[in-house]
Amino acid sequence: MTIQDTELLLQFRDPEKKEKAFTAIIRKYQEKLYWHIRRMVVEHEDANDVLQNVFIRVWNGLENFREDSQLYTWLYRIATNECLSYLEQQKRKSSVSFDEMEAGLSNKIVADKHFDPNKLEWKLQLAIQQLPEKQRVVFTLRYYDEMPYEEMSRVLDTSEGALKASYHHAVKKIEDYILNH
Amino acid sequence: MNGISEILEELRLLSAPVAAISRRTPYEVPEGYFTNFPGLVLLRVAAQEDVKSLIYRVPEGYFDGFAQGVLDRIKAGAMTPSASDAGLAPEYAGTPSPIEAGAPDPVSAILTGVGRVTPYQAPEGYFEELSPLLAVLRDQNPYAAPVGYFEHLPDTIVSKTGQKTIAPAKIISLGSRAARSMAWMKYSAAAVVAGLILTVGWFRWHTAPTENGTGKSTIELAKVSDQELQGFLKDQDTTLAQPLSNTTANIDMNDTDLKTLLGDIPDGELKQYMEEHGGASDIATN
Numbered sequence: 001m002t003i004q005d006t007e008l009l010l011q012f013r014d015p016e017k018k019e020k021a022f023t024a025i026i027r028k029y030q031e032k033l034y035w036h037i038r039r040m041v042v043e044h045e046d047a048n049d050v051l052q053n054v055f056i057r058v059w060n061g062l063e064n065f066r067e068d069s070q071l072y073t074w075l076y077r078i079a080t081n082e083c084l085s086y087l088e089q090q091k092r093k094s095s096v097s098f099d100e101m102e103a104g105l106s107n108k109i110v111a112d113k114h115f116d117p118n119k120l121e122w123k124l125q126l127a128i129q130q131l132p133e134k135q136r137v138v139f140t141l142r143y144y145d146e147m148p149y150e151e152m153s154r155v156l157d158t159s160e161g162a163l164k165a166s167y168h169h170a171v172k173k174i175e176d177y178i179l180n181h
Numbered sequence: 182m183n184g185i186s187e188i189l190e191e192l193r194l195l196s197a198p199v200a201a202i203s204r205r206t207p208y209e210v211p212e213g214y215f216t217n218f219p220g221l222v223l224l225r226v227a228a229q230e231d232v233k234s235l236i237y238r239v240p241e242g243y244f245d246g247f248a249q250g251v252l253d254r255i256k257a258g259a260m261t262p263s264a265s266d267a268g269l270a271p272e273y274a275g276t277p278s279p280i281e282a283g284a285p286d287p288v289s290a291i292l293t294g295v296g297r298v299t300p301y302q303a304p305e306g307y308f309e310e311l312s313p314l315l316a317v318l319r320d321q322n323p324y325a326a327p328v329g330y331f332e333h334l335p336d337t338i339v340s341k342t343g344q345k346t347i348a349p350a351k352i353i354s355l356g357s358r359a360a361r362s363m364a365w366m367k368y369s370a371a372a373v374v375a376g377l378i379l380t381v382g383w384f385r386w387h388t389a390p391t392e393n394g395t396g397k398s399t400i401e402l403a404k405v406s407d408q409e410l411q412g413f414l415k416d417q418d419t420t421l422a423q424p425l426s427n428t429t430a431n432i433d434m435n436d437t438d439l440k441t442l443l444g445d446i447p448d449g450e451l452k453q454y455m456e457e458h459g460g461a462s463d464i465a466t467n
Contacts (some may be wrong), residue, residue: 022223022226023223026218026222030215030219034215035206036209038206044210044211044214045208047412055222056222059229061227074281120201120203121203121207122207124199125206125207125208127369140189143188144204146188149392168195170194171192171195174199175382178199178202179198
């Protein structure tokens with residue numbers, strides 16, 4: 001754990017400094033977590049809801065946080081679980097299948113006012129939405145968040161070997177999509 | 182993050198086209214969103230804390246010493262009420278409650294003031310007389326029906342149901358279905374046995390002579406002519422040709438034996454027999 005995170009956690013346990021420390025933690029990690037969530041749920045409103053829920057969970061659980069793992073890893077873990085729960089919830093609400101859900105997310109990308117089908121970064125977003133959930137998480141954590149497999153295995157509770165395999169599969173599928181669309 | 186170059190190298194090896202794509206996420210975020218976001222979260226946290234404060238709370242560490250506190254009070258006789266607390270009889274006056282005595286633990290202050298003696302009292306001898314009283318009352322029905330109520334009740338019911346006559350109730354055998362089928366089986370078995378006895382008896386009655394040969398030979402002999410029979414008898418053994426004597430066996434008896442046999446018979450009866458069957462000289466009297 002970084003010295004700064006350790007200091008923030010100490011302050012959080014002090015009732016007088018609790019809110020200030022919590023605000024500092026939010027400011028430090030909000031953007032990283034926001035983009036991680038946004039790439040998963042696509043729309044800003046959804047990402048905002050999920051991100052707020054993540055930090056509420058952090059507030060409720062931070063006092064019991066064991067410092068044997070990094071705060072950053074713990075936050076990503078909460079954010080990923082919250083994302084997957086949110087998507088599952090949306091799926092149940094609209095009674096749609098996984099394929100229909102993917103199509104729905106792709107439609108949201110296309111509906112974005114800044115969407116440009118000729119730009120590769122937009123095409124990449126569409127390609128990511130074609131991936132199965134697990135591969136999508138692994139690819140975004142590795143590709144955008146540059147997360148080492150070791151840390152990713154702590155976030156996702158999966159072996160490094162399985163994560164490497166997932167990432168390789170995801171890259172190949174994305175390449176295939178980019179070249180064929 | 183460490184190992185960025187490593188990650189890029191890995192990606193290039195896996196897919197050059199993908200590695201060439203800009204890693205900038207194309208989505209836009211509303212202006213000032215990240216500036217205001219901590220405030221939004223803190224507002225929600227505050228709302229959550231307000232909701233929590235509305236829920237009943239137990240003072241910190243309340244349950245830690247609860248059991249020991251109760252035991253201490255029991256040992257100290259804390260359950261004895263004070264007259265001022267419970268408003269009880271004057272005999273309890275002067276026994277201060279733990280609260281009055283300055284007991285530090287305010288736990289179950291209300292229960293502490295309540296005594297174990299019930300303040301209500303029953304009349305003297307009530308419990309002794311309770312049982313005989315009930316025994317008498319058991320036969321005393323306090324309710325009464327109007328005069329002639331039961332006499333008119335059937336007619337009233339019939340008129341209400343609109344039926345002039347009550348159809349006799351259908352009589353249903355008390356025996357179960359299984360029992361009824363068992364009775365039928367018994368009757369059937371008895372009929373079969375009776376039929377067998379009659380059939381066997383009829384055959385025995387009509388076919389017995391034929392079976393022992395007598396009847397059969399009589400029938401066969403009827404077909405034979407008299408001449409054939411005479412010829413047959415002549416050809417047979419002389420003993421068979423002689424007429425058959427009486428079937429009674431010849432017994433050698435002297436006078437002494439005869440007297441012994443007839444000794445018990447009165448003379449009157451012997452005379453009467455002789456008169457009926459032959460000469461008196463042949464019979465020796467007693």
